[in-house]
Amino acid sequence: MLNREKSAPKGSEIVGLLDIGTSKVVCIIAALEPSPVPGEPRVTRLLGLGHLRSRGLKSGVIIDLAEAEATVRAAIAQAERMARVTLEEVLVSVSCGRLQSSNFSASVDVPGGVIRTDDIDRLMAGGHAFAERDGRTLIHLNRIGYRIDGVAGASDPRGLAASKLAADLHTVAADEAPVRNLMLVVERCYLNVRALIATPYASALSATTEEERALGVTCIDIGGGTATVASFADGHFIHAATVPLGGHHITLDIAQSLQTPLAEAERIKTLYGSLVVAQSDEFETFSFPLAGDEDGALGQATKAELAGIIRPRVSNILGLVRERLEKAGVLDFAGERVVLTGGASALVGFGEFAANALGRPARVATPQPIAGMPQGSASPAFSTVAGLLAVAASGSGEVPVRRSREALGGGYLERVGEWLKAGFA
Template identity: 50%
Template sequence: MADRRTYRTLGLLDIGTSKTVAAVIVAEMVAGTPKPALRLAGLGMQRSKGVKAGVLTDLDEAESVVRGVISQAERSAGTSVGGFTLSVSAGRISSVHCTARTEVEHGSVGDDDLARLVSAGESYAERNGRTLLHLNHLGYEVDGATGVRDPLGLSARRISAGLHAVTADEAPLRNLLVLIDRCYAVCDGLVAAPYASALAATTPEERQFGVTCIDFGAGTTSIALFADGRFAGTDVIPVGSQHITYDIAKALQTPLAEAERIKTLYGTLLNAQSDEHESFSYPITGEEDDESYETSKARLTDIIRPRVQQIMGLVRERLALNAASRFVGDKVVLTGGASQLIGLPEFVASEFGCSVRIGRPTDLPGLSASLSGPQLATLSGLAMVAARGEGELNMARGRKTVTQGYLGRVGTWLKRGF
């Protein structure tokens, strides 16, 4: 008897500071297999406009780009999708940890008891006008017994749950959904970008033992923490590799496009004696002739290093404020386009005193080698979340989010397991 196979076509959209990417993927599920096989059917990519540090600053410019990448992806896939799962890095994303408690009504833990814990966690997380993106449990306590992973059906009088919520400011999320509406598309769900990137860049074993994933992007640097296999903390810092480009442009008085080229070709955090004698040429901003100027690779490193040191200092500060950082171990995984800066793993290992590696997501079949790698970690993670659907994150509708508007249609993403 032939295997029973089902297929779903899914849309993904990642609106970043430097690039906007849309993808159409096909998820193939074979009966009896734990997870679907993913295949890229279509991809659209353009340089972002109207976006700064993940926040929309010009709807018209952003709309033009998003329409373009969606059209590219659907045209190359030969099909129209309409609905897209979106990554979110705007809105001062941060974690909230709390403990919810309830009396067990009928002598054994039932779905209603767990639903009350979820409701209490949602209410706590949505204080002060914050909007809930994710909510997942970190562990249960049943009648004082800790370490319970699945309490459903257990005999008990009282139950409590340690909860982790990811929240964001309302306005940036609303603007994001207004943008999607203007592009005549539908938002199937919102996924915190740090979670998506970490899911693609880390292994299940790393997440089980504890790991910190740092996504070094153009406009933001995001953090995702995992402990005991569970998503335990996150934060987003509105500083990224684009600021390194600005530093180079300012120090060398060269155009931004040239500064980006210099950073990509010659940028390094490693000190080598030969760098004092190795030089490269570049133009000066405003010079009308073709005269070029020269500087050494050692000077370039001196320009880059302070900014990277500042960003990693901010990461360390955010980690110190996150309650989950005590449980994630000493493993750091770097991802994002800027993680490919030469010498960054060694630099971070020295700064944090721990093991560091570059996280390279498993390539989606159909994705060319030139486009694969850390720079598309968020897109790869989005594919995993969207394809799993009820398995990884399930949509819970009807929950109050933002005045019954766009976000009311989207609802809140909750981790399965309650």
Template identity: 55%
Template sequence: MSRERRWGSGTPKSVKGVLDIGTSKVACLIASVADASESGGAPASPRMRILGVGHQRAEGIKGGVVIDLDRAEQAVRAAVAQAERMAGVELTEVHLAVSCGRLKSHNFAARAEIAGGVVREADLGRMLDAGRTFAEQGGRSLVDMNEVALRIDGVPGARDPRGLAAREIAIDLHAVTADEAPLRNLLMVVGRCYLEVASLVAAPYASALAVTSEDERRLGVTAIDIGAGATSFAMFAEDRFVHAGAAPLGGAQITFDIARSLHTPLAEAERIKALYGTVIGAPSDERDVFSYPAAGEEDAVMHQRTRAELVDVIRPRVKAIVDHIRERLEACELSALAGRALVLTGGTSEMTGLADFAAAELGRPVRVARPQVVSGLPPAVSSSAFSTVVGLLLAETQARTGRWIYQGRDPQSESYLKRVGSWLREGF
């Protein structure tokens, strides 16, 4: 693909492009989105149709972190070009999922005295600016921020405080931040593809939107995405995004364990995992034999192992991942608010027996979910492995419940003030 891209008038406003750069794949979706007035639906339910899909094997990415700019760039270019050809449009900007940079949640309150006695948009903008500054302490970069609760003169319950008489307003905020350098490298890859980043979205949030219902999020739920290079989670309580986290543990480690134990190439280990991998053994596993080649052997000699032996390789790594999830959930003070329900997604979540194993280990109800149906989405990209990229579209087209998208620009700039105003209009 040519390194130079020449754009016409830019991407139509009704067209959205989203991009998920993961460890095992790069996925891009292009969709047309009709306004509520055009579709006749509620503002929270715009009509959306997939126009283009592109996905390529990821290169230059490890554990969700860019380690080779050139290889990562080529993979992104290929995925975007594939989606553009199918959609018949050229993207100039994308909404980008972020899973790198040791994602961390921060929960805090911002308060402001109301000088004029009536809450103005500027009062709320001032608190959000203070929240951004607080979240970015210690060299962190803000990825996502949303309102959790709002109080007027100490009384909770207000949804849109603008125009209300008040002496003081307080907002409980939840922010997701990332280490600056990994995030900058991710943005650099996208920029080298001549694409602007319209917004950043925390990958755990996007994935959760795709696989949980509004009722689940209102009652409390934790969505866990077990991908190839990372496992992330997002907690919801009373329909608010309250906590997120990620760790560099995933299906790629399981594949490596198989390759090392059987002394077989990684590609063959991935095939074995997909065809025979399971976490919970069965009596027939001792008789279920599979064949594979050994790494480095020139002769076409096939070796054999039983499925029971494969379970012994896979289970310890899966247990380590589940144990890490338990530790992270137990360490979170907001875990009780999110209830006991767990939803698993991500490519690794579809491994046979993983959900039952996780439910037994965690002592909580667990279900495996694929992304919700979107018009025009091909069956090939409807698996759990594509939850994040589908959730990105939902995050950017549905009404954002108290969510403010930070784009990393100068907070004093006009564009920043416009963004704050947009969040206030959509969030309350």
């Protein structure tokens, strides 16, 4: 996977993780140590971190190949210098391509009368082909449960007598062109894509607990250009969705309303942004430079006025999320709890505001800590890349991959990874 210039503990594996988002590009190089308990996730340790502001992306989609490549290349170089290793392949998060979730059943006859591994392989291959029937690219496939001659409940059907084997499957697929462009950027940085991981799935793994996923939970990650949604029921990943709005749109609203530069609007949002309005906010003011004013004139606004700008946009984002969930019909299965993460969730009062907007209890979550991670990076904005590490560390630490369809190109692009770990339920 890499050329290393320093030794790692015996039995460890070094992995590269890449989150190419609208607001930032993050590259992490981490060591996976053997788990002290067989079958449990491996122990992780940060070796290198690269973090830069994104360029060349809009709402998660690459719109300028050269700018995106330069940013990604610089973030990778930062991480490699810190870790003193040279990466050859990475796990990459995917939020582009209008991610779409599907739940369906696939079935096969069992010609030998006893279920074998090749029967399961044929079943999964059939589900894979069905997911890509409309020319979309499969990003994620997981099995929700088996049915043997119509009877559900088997966790491993191999060796059981049956005439028909069926499985309830969940897939996440994306438009091919945006995914191809994402992979092209990685290829131009001289890296292979070891696996493509759906961003909502990765964020949810880092922000929610195993118990929450077992009881039913929906995780909403509000990033810079998109809000992604992942729902779980009985520990199974059952739904994913994206909304093409995020924290950057809040910044734009502030810039337009206050007539201030974007960089200043982002600073105002970070320092004074709140979804809770106290009586004192009517009198607390802050100053800011006006856009295009060469004389250095300053504008002034109250914290209450700022909240009045932010609240409608956040309400709009959460309203679209709720609409997606209601249309998918997963609210009755995914339990009552909502977990919020992503950079925009750091706004003061976000949890309470979201709970009122969605009509469900909600909490704001930071990703599970990574040993060696700088304290400033342990924030909701880093949930996706932390989730990529959780994927890599799960079970044996291996992420299954397969070669993509030829339509995705040759060379490095042939090695598009897809999350086909059917055993992760």
